[in-house]
Amino acid sequence: MSATGVWVALVTGVNKGIGRAVARRLGELGMCVYLGARDEARGRAAERELRADGLDIRCVRLDVTDEDFVTLAAKRVGAEWGHLDVLVNNAGTGGPVGAPSETPLAEVRRTYETNVFGVITVTNAMIPLLRRSTAARIVNVSSVLGSLTHAARRHDPSGVFPAGVFPAVLDYNTSKAALNALTVTYANELREEGILVNxxxxxxxxxxxxxxxxxxxxxQGARIPVLLATLGADGPTASFVGEDGTPTGQELSW
Ligand SMILES: NC(=O)c1ccc[n+]([C@@H]2O[C@H](COP(=O)([O-])OP(=O)(O)OC[C@H]3O[C@@H](n4cnc5c(N)ncnc54)[C@H](OP(=O)(O)O)[C@@H]3O)[C@@H](O)[C@H]2O)c1
Structure with a gap:
């Protein structure tokens, strides 16, 4: 929030899926939401759809693997508002399921470019704007598949996969484990400044x-990301929250 009284959010990977639903909900809460989409035509289509419902939605071309686009996006938000309150690192990719020992390295590199290096690129570009908010929040959309604790136990707490089964997707699971590590690392840097990172x-x-x-x-998948994007000052930081149908979600092991 700033002197304008308007909350400003950026969500990456919003032309479809969970990202679009998160953007819609944040818009419905009255925020100005930047839709980061790497395909401009599809981003504009999402922008039109959400604006038709009266929301302040602004499409910004954003491939998280391209530093030039990320820099331009930060400049635009800075020029239009001077600050950013909410960053949702939602863009993600990966798979398919397969034996780790047979996974092509190129596939792993491609996934890490988006799920890990892309998050660092976007977060570092946005931190100066987040620091100008009075209550900034960063939400990293990870996965229980990135939990080392649950992988080691081959136990999915959400019950989607039966006991003893934990899907092995080398590129995806390990990239989300790295994303979890990024979450804690950024949270520890930013906690004294009141910026919550989950x-x-x-x-x-x-x-x-x-x-x-x-x-x-x-x-339904947007519920916990929105909850973490709108935490009060007493909310958690460096936490990993899963959807379990309870009001505040389930604290997951890293
Ligand atoms: N669905 C689930 O059950 C589930 C569970 C756990 C976690 N997640 C996570 O939730 C997030 C959203 O996934 P989803 O389920 O909504 O899948 P999705 O419908 O496939 O959406 C993924 C989004 O990420 C975008 N994207 C991929 N690479 C990008 C890049 N380099 N730059 C910018 N945008 C990029 C895609 O854009 P394009 O259309 O241009 O490809 C798309 O908008 C991901 O991080 C995923 O890992 C999903």
Whole structure:
């Protein structure tokens, strides 16, 4: 928030899926929401759809792997508002499921570019703007598949996968484990400044990333990310919260 009284948010990867649902909800809460989309035409289509409902939605071309686009996005938010209150690092990719020992290195590198290095690129570019907010929040959209504790126990606390089964997706799972480590590392840098940084496992959501096999809608999957984006000053930082249907979600092990 700033002197204008308007909350400003940036969500990455919003042309579809959980990201679009998060952007819609933050817009419905009265925020000005920048939609980061790498495909401008699809980003504009999402912008039109959400604006038609009266929301202050602004499409910004953003491939998180391209520093030039990220810098331009930060300059635009800075020029239009001078600050940023909420950053949701939602853009993600990965898969398919396969034996780790047979996963092509190129696939791992591609996933890390978006899920890990992309998050660092966007976060570092936005931190100067977040520091100008009175109550900034960063939400990293991770996955329970990134939990080392649950992987080691082969136990999915959400119950989507049966006991003893924990899908091995080398690129995706390890990139989300790295994203969890980034969450804690940034949280520790920023906690004294009142900037809360948390990770979320949104549940098993029916989107393109899993061939629409999930049992939650994108709107349901947006619930915990929005909760973490709108935490009060007494909210947690460096926490990993999963969707379990309870009001505040379930604290997950890293
Ligand atoms: N669905 C689930 O069950 C589930 C569970 C746990 C975690 N998640 C996480 O939730 C997040 C959203 O996924 P989703 O389920 O909504 O899948 P999705 O519908 O496939 O959406 C992924 C979004 O990320 C964007 N994206 C990918 N790479 C990008 C890049 N380099 N730059 C900018 N945008 C990029 C995609 O854009 P394009 O359309 O241009 O590819 C798309 O908008 C991901 O981080 C995913 O890992 C999902």
């Amino acid at each position: 990770a979320v496992s949104p549940g098993f959501v029916a989107t393109d990333i899993n061939g629409h096999r999930g049992d939650l809608t994108p709107e």
